[in-house]
Amino acid sequence: MSPAPRLRVRSVAVDVTGDLLTRIPDEVDPREVVTWLREGDGLVGWGTVASVSTSGVDRFEDAERWWEALRDAAAVEDEVRLPGSGLVAFGSFAFAAGSTDPSVLTVPRVLMGRRDGLAWVTQVVTEGEPWPPDHPAELLGRSNPMLGTLDPLIEAEGSVPASAWPGVISRAVERIDDGEVEKVVLARDVVVRHREGRVVRLAPVLERLEKRYAATWTFAVAGLVGATPEMLVRLQAGRARSRVLAGTIRRSNGIPLPSEPAQGPNDPRLHLVTSTKDLDEHAFAVRSVSAALAPHCSELHVPEAPYVLELPDVYHLASDLTGTMASGATSLRLAAALHPTAAVCGTPTEAAARVIGELEGMDRGRYAGPVGWMDGSGDGDWGIALRCGELSADRRSVRLFAGGGIVAASDPEAELAETEMKLTAMRHALGLLAP
Numbered sequence: 008m009s010p011a012p013r014l015r016v017r018s019v020a021v022d023v024t025g026d027l028l029t030r031i032p033d034e035v036d037p038r039e040v041v042t043w044l045r046e047g048d049g050l051v052g053w054g055t056v057a058s059v060s061t062s063g064v065d066r067f068e069d070a071e072r073w074w075e076a077l078r079d080a081a082a083v084e085d086e087v088r089l090p091g092s093g094l095v096a097f098g099s100f101a102f103a104a105g106s107t108d109p110s111v112l113t114v115p116r117v118l119m120g121r122r123d124g125l126a127w128v129t130q131v132v133t134e135g136e137p138w139p140p141d142h143p144a145e146l147l148g149r150s151n152p153m154l155g156t157l158d159p160l161i162e163a164e165g166s167v168p169a170s171a172w173p174g175v176i177s178r179a180v181e182r183i184d185d186g187e188v189e190k191v192v193l194a195r196d197v198v199v200r201h202r203e204g205r206v207v208r209l210a211p212v213l214e215r216l217e218k219r220y221a222a223t224w225t226f227a228v229a230g231l232v233g234a235t236p237e238m239l240v241r242l243q244a245g246r247a248r249s250r251v252l253a254g255t256i257r258r259s260n261g262i263p264l265p266s267e268p269a270q271g272p273n274d275p276r277l278h279l280v281t282s283t284k285d286l287d288e289h290a291f292a293v294r295s296v297s298a299a300l301a302p303h304c305s306e307l308h309v310p311e312a313p314y315v316l317e318l319p320d321v322y323h324l325a326s327d328l329t330g331t332m333a334s335g336a337t338s339l340r341l342a343a344a345l346h347p348t349a350a351v352c353g354t355p356t357e358a359a360a361r362v363i364g365e366l367e368g369m370d371r372g373r374y375a376g377p378v379g380w381m382d383g384s385g386d387g388d389w390g391i392a393l394r395c396g397e398l399s400a401d402r403r404s405v406r407l408f409a410g411g412g413i414v415a416a417s418d419p420e421a422e423l424a425e426t427e428m429k430l431t432a433m434r435h436a437l438g439l440l441a442p
């Protein structure tokens with residue numbers, strides 16, 4: 008593991024209107040773009056001033072140790088003092104300890120933030136490096152004229168062809184019937200390439216995700232890009248929150264949000280909240296999150312019943328858990344304690360992870376792992392990397408992922424359809440589907 012450098016950090020309040028994504032310069036390496044956005048607020052940055060790669064079972068602890076050393080050595084001038092100002096690291100962690108894809112914590116050179124009408128720019132240099140010549144506000148005067156232009160892409164099958172997916176699900180249902188697991192979450196991938204073999208630009212993809220999926224967290228970290236509706240854990244001023252999702256039904260049509268009026272007995276939302284299969288799937292996920300959060304909290308509120316979260320393509324069963332922290336753990340440590348929840352792995356966890364390894368036929372990489380950011384106080388947001396794709400090392404292709412929770416009552420064809428619905432977010436953002 009590389010030693011942590013000494014950093015100088017300054018955050019300055021600025022005026023900014025419009026989309027933060029328009030400020031990402033086109034010449035920036037797409038794997039160095041970092042984003043965490045929701046409804047226009049959040050963080051957008053680029054460049055790498057310091058980063059660490061970790062792997063294996065200690066990937067979280069090693070990253071946290073590096074972060075502590077970096078933070079302790081950094082000289083920070085922060086006139087903003089909001090969550091996300093000052094020294095901030097973005098992170099993305101592999102789903103499995105055995106993954107060949109490294110986990111990453113990275114500190115961007117430039118980070119723009121906006122929160123409740125206040126905006127700021129953070130710049131970071133290493134000790135001995137000069138500050139960039141431009142005033143931070145000048146960064147905000149620029150906008151990328153190529154942002155609306157999508158790259159021409161083509162899609163190919165991933166590790167397991169779609170036609171073979173129902174067979175994989177049937178094998179999972181057999182393992183459930185045999186009593187090996189109660190629930191297992193299985194995922195598949197598809198690969199998207201630049202038609203002309205060029206680098207895939209991420210900023211236009213992020214812009215489309217942010218516009219269409221306003222209720223999700225649009226993220227980019229080290230080439231992993233997506234719009235996740237699931238918050239693994241948010242830690243802010245001693246309060247921990249988690250949004251648990253599991254249980255999905257397709258929206259009947261593309262009626263725009265906000266909430267459609269009830270459509271009577273055929274309303275898919277009604278079907279979802281009364282479906283034993285989905286409620287069971289959801290209950291496993293809530294139990295796994297509350298069991299992992301409870302040891303860190305003096306008080307934990309777990310809702311008795313889920314609500315329906317509405318996204319443009321699907322409805323999910325959702326539960327928001329809130330707790331008062333007692334352990335003093337950082338947001339990253341909490342994310343490590345919670346990962347993998349039964350929303351992305353299964354129940355019991357170890358047996359489900361084994362079944363995933365045997366049936367999926369692929370390395371998930373950082374899909375379904377924690378993704379997010381943390382500031383110098385340890386507060387931060389860690390989502391679960393869903394509805395996402397990972398840019399290849401040569402930046403010319405993106406692997407998209409989608410999965411679903413399998414329980415005894417799961418229907419293999421319906422599970423294939425569910426992964427197709429979940430792939431819609433990235434396919435749309437990449438321009439593979441009509442608007």
Ligand SMILES: C=C(O[C@H]1C=CC=C(C(=O)O)[C@@H]1O)C(=O)O
Nearest residue numbers: 252253254255350409410411412
């Ligand atoms: C595993 C995924 O979704 C999870 C999150 C919400 C609903 C899920 C479900 O209903 O199966 C999954 O647990 C995915 O999007 O790839």
